Amino acid sequence: MKVTTNLRRESTRSHAFVRLSGDEPMTKSLRRPASDAVDRLLNPKSIAVVGSLREARFGGYVTTNNLLRFGYKGKIYPINPQYDTVLNLKVYPSVKDIPEPVDLVVTMAGAPAVPKIIADSVHNKAKVAIIISDGFGERNEDGSRLQQEIDRIAEAGGLRLLGPNTIGVANPAIGLVTTPYRVSYDKMIAGGVALCAQTGLIGPQNMPLEETHYGISKMCDFGNKCDLDEIDLLDYLVNDPETKVIAMHLEVVRDGQLFLQKAREVVPKKPVIVLKPGRTRESQRAMASHTGSLAGEDVIYDSAFKQAGVIRVDNFRELIEIPKVLATQPLPRGNRLAIVTISGGAGVMAIDIASTHGLSLAKLSAGTLEKLAAVSPVLASNPVDLGPGLPAYQVAGGIASPFPAMIEAILDDKNVDCLAMACPWGVRGKIAEVFGPMAKRNTKTTAVWVAGPSLAMAEEMNRDFEAIGLPTYPDGDAAIKALSVAVRYSRIKAQFSAAKGQVR
């Protein structure tokens, strides 16, 4: 029952990074292998939903309805002793009464009822259970005891748990959406970003995933992490063919040593982007009073992430936005940036952001400058400034008219590794036509932003760009920061591969 209570969360097996300094590292042998369970969690063939089946804005009815609305094709078993059918599905009085072992049990029943539900799930030989219910370790000592109890029952019975205090998971490719909150849309876009978090801020109930055409491979809210955690998801996602980039929000890393070891295995294959709150003493105190993790460890996190090739971002917006460029674009070979701007002033600001983040302004080749000048003399420089020519383009062939030749010239230039492109709103309605060939070619890391006097119009254009595989950002700063992360990952990947080569 949440969107969400992390502040009061307590990880019953909390192992903070302070352990890195030698104090009782959790050894690998303590962990049960979970890849099969995580696969069932994210690709269940059958799901039992245990909770209120009253038509409301929250509960078992909503989860069941979400599964149907998002097109989940597996078997759904609503569980409730007071109903015979709901949403044309047969209702079973308890998990024990389901005629087959299910892959996944989802429950949002009140905390005191959960141990019985877990025991029933063990009896059913279910593979994994999502405990959406709150009132456990995050609440108080009674809750902690209850959490330990369900953990014990599950472990003894070979059942794996996600949560408690989670909104669960999503897998757009199969219409899997376990959130117990009503969602205002009924379609998620399948894509390359795996998004994991220790907060219900993620998930379709709270993110405009459809409106922004945001492509998700898998989504997972860890909740209190009484069992499955970031290590288990890394283990699974590194081999998940749909996942191109892994983005994680982590309040507590349960086993720092092991996390770094896993990350080092994953990073040469896929980028790992992490948001780790608790940068300041005040927020550390806020978390520490509830999670038992020690204050003062942020510097340790910072350097540990760097060692492991994990890229740390500064805020939640970046955690969501930055992975898009990594999920859809080729990796840049260098840091040389071409900028397309609709204003000289914006061009200067773009250079500021670029050089702050380690990108350099590409020196366009003489051939490129000639080709640009052939489109319009005022275009022959980097930043390529559409501004001065706008009135002329409007008269000549429309604002879209200079784009195809201009973009081709830039993409053909061997001095260009990546492209940050502003798109004026006059190109509205022609995105696929004008930029489709460029998106198909997919040779240089590109990030786009739309500027204009209407939010609705910009959002429509962003969707059109995302639909052809070009990632969009709210402004030039965000686009360029994302490109700089792609450059950084490209270097990290090369370093890790070189280091591996040396070890051989």
Add this chain to the structure above:
Amino acid sequence: MKVTTNLRRESTRSHAFVRLSGDEPMTKSLRRPASDAVDRLLNPKSIAVVGSLREARFGGYVTTNNLLRFGYKGKIYPINPQYDTVLNLKVYPSVKDIPEPVDLVVTMAGAPAVPKIIADSVHNKAKVAIIISDGFGERNEDGSRLQQEIDRIAEAGGLRLLGPNTIGVANPAIGLVTTPYRVSYDKMIAGGVALCAQTGLIGPQNMPLEETHYGISKMCDFGNKCDLDEIDLLDYLVNDPETKVIAMHLEVVRDGQLFLQKAREVVPKKPVIVLKPGRTRESQRAMASHTGSLAGEDVIYDSAFKQAGVIRVDNFRELIEIPKVLATQPLPRGNRLAIVTISGGAGVMAIDIASTHGLSLAKLSAGTLEKLAAVSPVLASNPVDLGPGLPAYQVAGGIASPFPAMIEAILDDKNVDCLAMACPWGVRGKIAEVFGPMAKRNTKTTAVWVAGPSLAMAEEMNRDFEAIGLPTYPDGDAAIKALSVAVRYSRIKAQFSAAKGQVR
């Protein structure tokens, strides 16, 4: 003719901050007093528009039409020898033929035609001219000479100039909009933010001012600054009763010494927020090659701004967003922040941002905690977390139900100076009803953000908040950064007042 070419702009009288170190400061006596001209620029009783009157997306027809659409009530004189009437207005062949002296001449005629138009404007005894046309100092040496020529003609004739290479000005209170680009809406909101820039990124042709209910007092694009500049606008805006906060984007400060002196006069009365690009060597080079300003001066700008009490922001988004809280909210008495969050995880992130920017988490008084607990036991802490109770509120009285008593308790607490408030999308449609009393009370500096699964819905709610005078931000980070600037300005104002007291 622009959106915009600052990269190639050249300020013919460029005086960079390097002058601060003693080298030939521009003395005050070289400047002609401009406050009357700036008043005519921003409150003209009559306007001549010189440019193409063909119905198009750019030009004199568009400017004339914009003035009519935005409800400008003064006299409009379209100028063109080829037309008799346009948009039901009598057209005059030249500015010389206008039967009365006009306050303002606006021209977007081709650069070579501009000297004649300026001479005609002098003949007309016009007060001020906006030269939208480009192809002057920002283009090449010929353009520089042309710019010097018009400057000479104007100065000799007592005419003041804005530009060239500008989109001009706006004053929503009187429907004044000089942009030569078609605007997709026809209403600007009058408010407390004066927005000045050396770029056409500002202005209704490029900003969703109506959709975001953004309240503007005055807007001014300086362009090449051949005459009127930031000093003249500061002089005017400090006494403009509509202006509560002054936000400026400045590529080049023409007279550093004088700017600092002016800023020191303004800052005790109104906050001055500045975006000064050119933080890095690469962007400095990009500007330097076209403006003649010297590289390496960013540190000097930084410390000079600090001395003068000018608050420097990091990017264009902040330049636009941060002033909203200063334009609408009371100044905070201290730095103690209350946070309303819909998620514990978001609460931790909010504390991170707050403490990074010098805010401290308010310790709610025992009385406040009691009052919050009376609404719901899970609310009794700071951050005040709506998350755990959401399902219960949905059942009880709707998601809006806890807000009135909760907000009142927080605002009554003497330990709270400012409030960062997340609003869940379930409160949609009830903003005025639920938050109207709080907005009316207007006792504590407040910034709001809306979280939810739909952009359109969030935008609608943001508009509803802005309409009752509560400033909205895209996320908690932006809201808290804005509050931190309000705290900073509050301190600066107190320091400047104390220093003034000592001098007496």
